[in-house]
Amino acid sequence: EILDEAGNFMAEVVAPTNRAGDLEGARLNPDGTVSTATGFKEAYAAYVDAGWGSVPLPEEFGGGGFPRTVGLALQELMTTANMAFALAPLLTQGAIEALLHYGSDEQKQQWLPKMVSGEWAGTMNLTEPHAGSDVGALTTKAVKRADGSYGITGQKIFITFGDHDLSEQIVHLVLARTPDAPAGTKGISIFIVPKFLMNDDGSLGERNGVHTVGVEHKMGIHGSPTCVLSYEDATGYLVGEENFGMRIMFVMMNSARLSVGMQGLAVSELAYQQSLDYARERIQGRAIGATQDSPIIDFPDVRRMLMTQKAYIAALRRMMLLTATYTDVSTHHPDAAVRARANEIVGLLTPINKSFGTDLGNELTSL
The missing domain is CATH 1.20.140.10 (Butyryl-CoA Dehydrogenase, subunit A, domain 3)
Incomplete structure (x- = not known):
């Protein structure tokens, strides 16, 4: 019954956005924001409202508690309807799984409920201009501050849905290297770097030091913004331990x-x-x-x-x-x-x- 209902939703709400996504693509505006194609925002809001993204995720964070098997079937239906659109929830789910496995209890409580609901999106930031397949060559820096947070500085490329207008907050998971880290992949740590800093009451605060400097021109999947992101002493929070990022x-x-x-x-x-x-x-x-x-x-x-x-x-x-x-x-x-x-x-x-x-x-x- 869930798959039937999801199939109807994907066919009626998501599939009609596929053509616009291909023809219009995503664009970087003069003010540095990124706009998705016609219909994407409305379809994503309906997707969040219907709760489809949360179905295979843990109940303690607002998920449906269904098996991963059901989640993959739902993912297939959405990707068949519009692959470009489906990439936003797909990356968010990957970020959720990393935090479920390795995030602290405090991090899970702060970030997961709205990521599980889909109200906030997530990304993975690995690749740099000089470090693609050789991830160990990355040079993005993470310098620890007195308050326990880290200052993240560097550039990341090919970031799927690195910026967009579908959700108010984007939770970037960023690979970076602390000053005294060993060389290669053994010296890589991973950090939560949100688009907006969080106020003590849980509301969104000021913009973090992460900015979109480009949206790639691609052969296909035009509806998905593949971004170049610049981190300039952006506030990041260590996930797990240092040098544990890979x-x-x-x-x-x-x-x-x-x-x-x-x-x-x-x-x-x-x-x-x-x-x-x-x-x-x-x-x-x-x-x-x-x-x-x-x-x-x-x-x-x-x-x-x-x-x-x-x-x-x-x-x-x-x-x-x-x-x-x-x-x-x-x-x-x-x-x-x-x-x-x-x-x-x-x-x-x-x-x-x-x-x-x-x-x-x-x-x-x-x-």
Whole structure:
């Protein structure tokens, strides 16, 4: 029933924004703010209001407490409707998972309820102009202050939904290096750096020292703002311990890996739905034995292409949901040995899901 209802919402509210997102894209305004395409704000407000983002998240922070498996199915429906739009909740969920695993109780209470509801968005800030695949080369600095916070200075690139107008607050999770940190990935820490500082009463305070200096021009997914962010002594709060950042970031990365594989599945599903509709409508030539011009679905080679799409999509969806069920077992099963074994299987399947899903997303949409 939840998936039926979510499917209706995604089809009626989110899918109509897909075309505008592609044509208009996201833009950086002269005042430094970022605007999303027509309809995105309204669709996101409806999404938050309906509570779809919170369904697979813990009840103690306002979530629905449903399994990750249900959450992945919901994510697929939203991504099929509009992949660019779906990237905002996807990144927020990754940030939530990192804080659930490693945030202090105080950090969880302060940041998670509104991130779980979707009222606040989240990002992951890894890449720098000189540090892409080699994350260990990053140079963003984190200098500890007397009050326990840190001053964050540096530049991050390729930040998905790094700035936008969908939510009033954005919670950046930023990789940075303290002055005496060891070289390479061993010396990386992770910090919560909010777009707006928080007042003691929980209201939004003054703007933090993080600014958008560019929105990338891309081949596709134009509706998703991919930002260049500049941090200038921005206030950050350490998550976990110093030099522990890569372990925490991999919680986000593994969550995102499965979701990125699912994106390949989702765009394949949308392409298949449209292929099937077109093949039924397009009249071209006569099939063997026909007495009048035929829809192209009557030709064996078109059927072969449609069945190839359909078969691979079924296999992909099965594999993704299987991985999600193992994720749930690894988190919730009462037997520690069963949890550990399930976690090993998740570790094996997650990169396969990502590579198989993304490769086939390209192949099947081309078909």
